[in-house]
Structures are given as structure tokens and as C-alpha cells.
Amino acid sequence: MRRPFRELGYHAAYRMFNRANAALGANWSLHDLRHTAAYRMARDPDMLLTDVQWVLGHAHLSTTQLYLTPLTEDVIADVLAHHARRSAGVSTTATVSTDEPSALSYRPESLNVLFGEGTA
Secondary structure, three states: OOOOOOOOOHHHHHHHHHHHHHHHOOOOOHHHHHHHHHHHHHHOOOOOHHHHHHHHOOOOHHHHHHHHOOOHHHHHHHHHHHHHHHHOOOOOOOOOOOOOOOOOOOOHHHHHHHHOOOOO
8 A cells, every 4th residue: 555565564464464354354364374375385295394394484393294184075085096996906015925924914923922822
């Protein structure tokens, strides 16, 4: 509204938002814009979460991880794709030979202790 045009400081942006809210009958804040930007940056596959952390000024990455909440539609699409791959017989994991025990399998003696087999 004023000339010459110049960069808005926090208080000027705050007042501008208040005027826009009054005109629209809304209740948005600058902090709402921060959250929106954070969610959008966190969902961008080309942007590292540590970069989002830096932009937001978070001291701990765990604070930034709060913006990683997936959309319901994305979760449903991922689960449906998973089931489609499973029903098509496509495996996303490495195949393990059945001839030798896998490094990821339990030792038989451990299973016996766990399930109480072979003990009197």
C-alpha cells in the first residue's frame, strides 16, 4: 500500500495478513504459511530432510520429521501397489537359498528354547 515498494519485515507482513484475513473473513497466520511450506518441502523427493531442517531452523531432525506425515491417498496407493506386486509374484527382496540357513533366520536351538521344544 505504501511507496516506494520494499521488502516486508515481519510486522508489516503480519499487518498485511491481518488486513487480508479481515477482508476474507479468514483466520490464517504467517505460521500457517510456515507449516504449509514445511509440508511441501518435506514431500518433495528432490529435497533432503536435512535441508528442510536448515530452512526451518530446527535444532533437531526429529522436530522436522513431524512434517513427514503421509497423505492417506499415498498410503492407500502404496499398499495397493504392494499387494499387486505380491499377487503378480514380483519380489522386492533378495531370494534366499533354501539349501543353507539364511543369515537372517533363527538357529534351530534358539527356536527350541523359545518354544519349549525338546525340554522335559
